[in-house]
Amino acid sequence: MPSAATLLRDVFGFDAFRPGQEEIVHTVATGCNTLAIMPTGGGKSLCFQLPALMRDGVTVVISPLIALMRDQVRGLRAAGVEAGALTSGNTEEETAEVWAALEEGRLKLLYMAPERLASGAALGMLRRIGVSLIAVDEAHCVSQWGHDFRPDYLRIGELRRALNVPLAAFTATADAETRDEIVAKLFDGQPPQIFLHGFDRPNIHLTFAAKDGPRQQIMGFAGARKGQSGIVYCGTRARTESLAQALSQAGHNACAYHGGMEADARRHVEHRFNSEDGLIVVATVAFGMGVDKPDIRWVAHADLPKSIEAYYQEIGRAGRDGAPAETLTLFGPDDIRLRRAQIDEGLAPPERRMADHGRLNALLGLAEALDCRRATLLGYFGEAAERCGNCDLCETPPETFDGTEAVQKALSAILRTEERFGAGHLIDILLGNATDKVRARGHDTLPTFGVGRDMDKRGWQGVFRQMMGHDLVRPDPERHGALVMTEAARPILRAEAPIRLRREVAQRTARPAARALVSEEDAPLLSALKAKRRALAEAAGVPAYIVFNDRTLIEMAETRPANLDAMARVGGVGATKLDRYGADFLEVINGAVEEVHPTRRKLAGRAAGEVYDQLIEAQARLSRGPEGIDKPLSCSASLLARVASQRPRDSDALARLIGEKYAERFGPAFLDVLRMAD
Template structure:
């Protein structure tokens, strides 16, 4: 379908034109995100649609907007009560009639939904898939004038997917009974999962399919080998103090102990796992949705359908079970499009556990082989020697030119070495011991450590005994870890994790292929000290704090999550652009007509109050001649913020940089460049030097 096709609707207005108007008026956005416009058009036209979009790519808008364009009710099948309630609250704040029928409703809430349905006011009705098991649901929907079904998290229909929900299998039956189009949305669906979605939901008839890329450029990707993992997680959280985050753990016990450790470090943190009482889980979900800066330490039981857009970071204390699971879980960060960060820890124990979970499962052989492939892809990502984003996207069949500049390996390219000889020695040690031992024993042989276990088995007489003294134990551990990541060796769960060689290793062993490895990444991880991460520049930070405080107060008064008022991305834009009136405020992304009317004046008041306040860096210069120089520098910067002709990208110096220049008063361009950096010196240098020479 071409993007310039004009569709008709009840109003007689072309649907694309109407959609653009509603996008601005209701949701506060001037333009669609990449790919959204085509999908909205297809859904509004009544096509059956399968849309595979990155988490945070704006899937919800692709069925919410068509619901407002056309007549009747759009039924949204969604997996979690918390997700449905959040979306309904956000829609109502934007002035849209929406409701949910869930087991968590009060009788009054259910009555209100029925009344809105009966009166023809309701545009979107959210249901859990389990509700479809009720005999009366189908009849109720037929009488309610349903014109479209939307399915969120559609991968739940697939036995290949990692969040299979049996009740999703009833959706296809509902589509046939109502005779209405269906739009299915998911963030992760490999070939098998896509095939099962088409079979289950569309009776095998291919829907209009949109594959809208998997890249999330606002997410920073990082991996670290485990080395005191609790310390690593605490350091990562400390550098992001006050920001909402999720820590995923492999066991329930670890969620409890790590949440306690975070609280002892002064963080607001809660545990979440399937062993908790339902009321406890609901309370944690509610607090996470409504509180700024809360950390949830959870098993994978938490997160599917989490719709909180301002989660600023996600950390994995243990390796996820597959590359799809990894992508889905990190995708819960930064859904508002603002910068967010991820960290994944991994170690040999993780790899052994994940392998044994696959091998000991009841899945048929082809499924187990596929699951090993998914895990191998994640291990390869963990042990990558080049841009992680490029490797991740390549797995999903997407090209990424060059280095991304948004992962740890682009930040600090790894040191590599020719690992061919080391790998051959390791493989030789495994083969000469009958592929019957784990990495620890093999490393003792390579290092020449005559332990009791080595002597009991006569392994001190092997030709490989002591041939690996050129590497330390930690370096050999890194070699074995990377060999597993490249799928050269695998642990045998039937023999206590004994390592055996795969076919992929034979060319290296025979001298027909070489291999490049990373130097021990644990040493590098220790050297990297986490820097404190901020959402805005130092100059805008006080205003950002004030805006967040106002948002929190309004959210508490309205008893809604803070992001329902405005997401972080909108506050960041306010802090940076500092609108002076309601007209300018209306141009901020995420502020529709209803929200402008409700909250515009309150946030303008905060911006004006902050503008009148003296920045701490300026306050320190009060009473001296440097204060007057600072003010003149600030004025010159304002004139040149968009370049000499007013058309360049906005640029500014931080308050502390201006204060430093005012105090030091450099007289030459080189010194000024050292203080400001090349880009800022190029923009402001000549004007600043004129002021400094006059002063």
């Protein structure tokens, strides 16, 4: 069995594991039941793909979406791994190809949707093909506490028992309740080896902004990142279409995606997003787990997500290649009312509704945070963090003030009007605006009428939004959204606890300038490398990132490898891709490329490659004997490659490897080369 480190380098093209990966790979490969919670983009897939290559038999991967399965299969095949998927989206030819690979014992990874487990024939098929491991991607789908519950995931536990093989489950978002349910449903309550590897994605910049002309805010954000792949999430289907149209009219390559579209139209958008550089998809959350494109450079939310887990999952679709990525999340009082109403009017039991309000509160706390957003976000997941320097609050700390008195005035207005009105009417009372509605109800005679003239309307709108964000008041769906006070507000009303609020200022355009991926000096080369990637991808009919992702091209542009050995050391360039694409990209970087023997190409980037070169030189010196008068003699390239790789220690071992005839002429010189290489 090849070692994990060897497969990591030769197949996937990486010299080192990311933090946490190696221990998980070892645990899964040795057959232990495993649950790994890792950040989105943290390399979860490798933690079951690599053990699949280390173990005998077939690894079955249960994955929630066809697009996600197809994407991973394409990536594995591009790296030289036998993988296939049995999905409802397969053509007859694709299905026949997968079956043939299974029957011949070639297939190492078989991807399936959980719905396929409902078929009685599925279990018999899986028993017959010699399954040795089950891997479950997006394992939080098994939990009714999670945000993507899929009933068919409940069958996976039965499958594990029936096949009696180890199971490895992976997810990016699983709080304590969700983890407990995963263990109960997938592992029959028997605790697996659990790995909880930080939720931090330090390459993603976090920004929140209060809504102030949201369409223009999104247009400005996208405009500064023209030509980069991005996703805009919207709360309604209609908004996806109108915003996609506005972006297209502004010269962007943009399209809409939502659950109301025909299946063919959705697949067309998914295909375009995966295959085109710089496409913006304006989508509802229906455009979700199937997105595994590594070089999405930004994600924007035109409306507030439904929970902090959903927010984390959705922004996590940016920057999966580890290169810089940016996010913008817009929010306002209407978002908060809508999300509260969705929870209150849902059919979930009371304890679930309470938990959902708690998750929304955590997101609102992040939106209204006064200090480092990353520290706030990671704190929710139980991680301590220093100020990150890569969020809007670290870069531009907000101006704050003691909001205790302002909140007390607002609460007083709410209570004196019997919790029957929304923010607009309450602000009129506080500002002393004697509108017809205020006078008709006698609210111009209240003690609170006009007590808030020290702040303008914009300031009071900010106070009420932040009160909703801190869950001091909630809209009551039974009173048409009238604001009611929560228990959390009582200590402030009684002057038993203070509160600091953000001072509302004129909204700046959020992060108008996109961050450069490379220096100005390397930018032209990066553009040329992307053009070559696009041409090769189109010729092969695969997404551009299947050739190489952005991070790999960035490293090429910065390090400018001069030959195949240097190219092999670039992250993401495995043996198969080096053989297939290495010369093409070297030509872009250096111009003409010297022809390399196929045997030598297979040793590129390894120590054996340099030893091979020295053996070639030694052989050339002695090909006609030490005096240059003997009959020409030379070892084959494959024989020299074996010497370079196996490195025999003495003349007897060398003679056994290359034969007496060659050992007599080249033995001492070859052994000198091998000693110097040690």
